[in-house]
Structures are given as structure tokens and as C-alpha cells.
Amino acid sequence: MKVLVIGHSRIARRRVLPALRSLRQVEAIAVASRTARGSDVAAGLEFHSDYEAALVQSRADLAYVSVANSDHARLAMRCLEAGMHVVVDKPACLKQAEAERLAALAAAKRRCLAEATVFAFHPQFDAFQQCFAHPAARASRVVALFSFPPLEPQDFRNRRELGGGALNDLGPYVAAASRLMFSNPPTSVDCRVLKRNPDGLETAFSVLLGYSDGGAFVGHFGFDTEYQNRLLAFGPGIAAEMQRAFTLPPDAPGRVAVRRNNVESVVDVPAADAFRNFLYTVVQAIEGGDTGRFTQDLIADATLRSELRRATGEL
Numbered sequence: 001m002k003v004l005v006i007g008h009s010r011i012a013r014r015r016v017l018p019a020l021r022s023l024r025q026v027e028a029i030a031v032a033s034r035t036a037r038g039s040d041v042a043a044g045l046e047f048h049s050d051y052e053a054a055l056v057q058s059r060a061d062l063a064y065v066s067v068a069n070s071d072h073a074r075l076a077m078r079c080l081e082a083g084m085h086v087v088v089d090k091p092a093c094l095k096q097a098e099a100e101r102l103a104a105l106a107a108a109k110r111r112c113l114a115e116a117t118v119f120a121f122h123p124q125f126d127a128f129q130q131c132f133a134h135p136a137a138r139a140s141r142v143v144a145l146f147s148f149p150p151l152e153p154q155d156f157r158n159r160r161e162l163g164g165g166a167l168n169d170l171g172p173y174v175a176a177a178s179r180l181m182f183s184n185p186p187t188s189v190d191c192r193v194l195k196r197n198p199d200g201l202e203t204a205f206s207v208l209l210g211y212s213d214g215g216a217f218v219g220h221f222g223f224d225t226e227y228q229n230r231l232l233a234f235g236p237g238i239a240a241e242m243q244r245a246f247t248l249p250p251d252a253p254g255r256v257a258v259r260r261n262n263v264e265s266v267v268d269v270p271a272a273d274a275f276r277n278f279l280y281t282v283v284q285a286i287e288g289g290d291t292g293r294f295t296q297d298l299i300a301d302a303t304l305r306s307e308l309r310r311a312t313g314e315l
Contacts, residue, residue, distance in 0.1 A: 001025050001283065004060035005086070006051055006075055007067035008033035011089060015250075016064055017042060019276040025283045030058040030124050047268065051075065051160050055082045062112075063287065066087060069163025073098040076113070080105045085286050087279070090172035091305065092298055094163050099302035112291035114282050115298045117176040119246045122274035123282060124254030127267045129180070131240040131258055132233065139233035139240075142181045144219040146173055146246050147204070147228045157223065158197055165201045167191075170176035170221040171308055173246050176300035178209055178217045181233060185304070187212045191311040195224050207308060237261050248274065 003026055005012050012031075020026050030046035034056035038047040048054035055063075055078060063073055063079040065088045073093045080102065092115040093099040106113035119125060132139045156162040157169050169279045178186065188210035195204040204222025211217075220228075231245035239259045248254055254269030285291045 001029065001062060001286075002028045002058065002060045004030045004032060004054055004058045004063045004079075006032045006054065006063060006065050006079070008036035009066045009089075012064070012066040015275045016066060016279075017085065019273055019279050020064070022273075022276055023280055023283060025287070026272060028131075030054060030060060032058070034142050052078075055079065055084075060084055062087065062283070069168055070161065071225075072163070073102060076102055077105065080109055080111055080113070083109065083111070085099075085282075085291070087112075087114045087116055087282060090115050090117050091163070091168050093302050094168060096302045096306040099299055100237070103299050112282060113298060114291070114294035115172070115301065116275075116278060117172050117301070118274040118278040119173070119248075120176060120180055121277040122248055122254065122269075123272050123277075124242055124248055124269040125180075125245070127256050127269050128231065128233070128240055128242050128245075131238060131256065132181075132235065136236065137238045138235050139181055140213075140215045140235040141233065142178070142215075143204055143230075144173065144177055144216045144217070144221075144245070145228040145230045145233040146170055147220060147222045147225040149223070149225070149227065150203070151223050153197075158199075158201065158203075160199060160201050166203050166222050167183070167193075167305070167309055167312075169262055171305045172301060174207055174209075174217075174219050174308065175223065175304040177219075177231065177246075178304070179297065179300055181217065182211055182215055183243070184211065184213075185300070186210055186217070189236055189304070189307040189311050191308040193312050195222065202312075205308075205312070228244075250276070252275070 032048040062085040157164040186209035190208040193202040204224045207219045209217040233243040250273035256267040
């Protein structure tokens with residue numbers, strides 16, 4: 001399999017390319033970038049300075065789109081039209097209608113369409129979920145925190161025209177984490193913007209999702225506080241919490257703190273590369289012809305993100 005990485009972002013350089021190079025199924029990698037030079041790209045990788053030319057000349061089977069958020073949907077569409085399977089950095093789309101158009105095209109072309117919310121592919125998250133595997137100990141309350149100090153003004157996440165804003169950048173974690181922790185979509189969605197930058201773009205928000213069975217997901221997200229990156233869940237007779245829940249580095253071991261009936265314990269998790277695990281799962285699904293779940297998840301998460309924005313009064 002040959003892979004085309006569109007964009008030479010920090011994520012692409014530090015996480016995506018090393019993960020791809022570690023997969024035995026990946027025989028060759030091409031990089032397309034309008035900002036990098038061929039000399040900036042790791043040795044052994046084919047380089048293209050033009051996106052459109054790369055779609056034809058690379059002859060890739062799979063594209064990984066890692067550009068500014070505002071270009072995700074357009075380039076994903078072009079890759080699907082060119083017959084490639086597609087993985088897109090989160091958020092894959094800024095609007096639900098874009099996600100629906102992409103999903104329809106992926107289905108028509110019989111191609112994979114996946115959004116790279118990779119935290120769920122780390123064994124730490126699996127260990128966390130296993131704490132609540134028994135029906136009698138399900139998680140009925142979930143609290144998510146992902147917030148960090150202010151970004152530089154020129155950072156794309158502070159620029160509206162590039163698809164910035166906390167809801168676009170951090171909303172995918174709300175959508176994916178709530179989907180994975182609860183079996184059904186929320187019946188109520190509340191979202192409040194807490195802070196905006198000088199251009200009026202939201203930089204912090206809080207959410208409350210309610211579920212028909214009495215479950216609740218509460219989250220605080222933003223670019224304006226000391227660093228926080230945690231997921232806490234609890235229910236009858238059990239509570240579990242993990243640090244660096246959404247961005248655990250590949251060389252860092254994981255740890256889940258558990259309390260069962262007021263007795264504390266710890267589940268230690270070996271270091272792992274969530275990007276590699278995610279991409280390996282995508283490649284396996286492509287080889288097996290069973291990629292529909294990725295598109296279903298993308299649509300479900302885009303739908304909830306739209307509901308979050310609607311709850312703020314911006315839609």
C-alpha cells in the first residue's frame with residue numbers, strides 16, 4: 001500500500017509519518033506540501049509541492065489529510081474523487097453537511113473515510129473502558145477536562161479563516177469520548193462559550209450532555225488555563241480516572257486509577273503509539289473491506305459537534 005500525506009504539519013511530521021513507516025503494509029510514502037521543501041521531508045519519502053499534482057502522480061492507495069481545518073473537507077473530497085481511501089485529522093469537517101457529502105461519496109466509491117481521533121486506540125483507553133465492562137458497573141457519569149495555556153495569536157487555532165476555535169479543535173474529543181462511553185446519543189445538549197479571543201473566536205467552552213437513562217457527560221475545554229487532560233468516569237460501585245487521556249505520548253506508560261467499593265487500585269499500561277494503532281486498524285479494515293464503522297463514527301461525531309454549536313446559538 002502506498003500512502004500520500006497531504007500537509008507537513010507538526011502532527012504529520014512527529015506522529016503520522018513515524019507511525020506509517022512502522023507499518024509493514026505501507027510500502028511507500030509520499031508527502032505533498034505547499035510550505036515545506038523537499039529537503040525538509042525525511043529521507044526516502046517522495047515529495048510533491050502541489051496537492052493536485054500529488055493526487056495524480058503519487059498513485060497512492062490511501063491519503064492522510066493534515067492541513068488547516070478549513071481545507072480538510074475539500075481535500076478529503078478530492079482524494080475520494082481520485083479513488084483513494086482517506087484519513088483526515090480532526091475535525092474532519094467544519095459542518096455536518098460536509099460530513100454527509102463526504103460519507104455519501106465514500107460509500108459510492110467504496111472507500112474508507114476516517115477521522116483521526118486516535119486517543120481511543122491507546123491501550124490506556126481500553127483499560128479504562130474495561131473497568132466498566134460489567135453491566136452492573138456501567139459509567140453513568142463522565143467528566144472530561146482538556147484545557148491548556150493560551151496559544152500564540154498566529155496559531156491556526158486562533159484564526160477563524162483557518163477553521164480555528166475551541167469548538168472545532170476540542171469539540172472532536174467531546175464527541176468521540178461521549179460516543180465511546182455511552183451507548184446512545186445524548187437526549188439533551190447544552191454548551192456554553194466561556195471565553196473568546198479579540199476577534200470573537202471562542203477559546204473555551206463547557207458542555208453538559210444528558211442521556212435518557214440518567215447518564216451525564218460534563219466537560220471543560222479551552223486554550224486559557226493551566227494544562228489539564230483528564231477523563232473521569234464513575235457509576236455504581238466503581239470510579240476510574242486517567243491522566244493524559246487524550247494525548248498520551250508514545251513513549252509514556254499509561255495509568256488508570258480505580259476505586260471499587262471504596263478500595264483503591266491502579267492499572268498500569270505499557271507505552272504505546274495511539275497513532276500507529278489507529279492507522280494499523282484502518283489499514284486492516286481496508287484490507288478486509290470493512291471500513292463502514294469509521295464513516296459511521298465520523299458522521300455521529302460531526303452531528304454532535306453541530307449540536308454543540310447550535311446550543312451556543314451560533315447555528
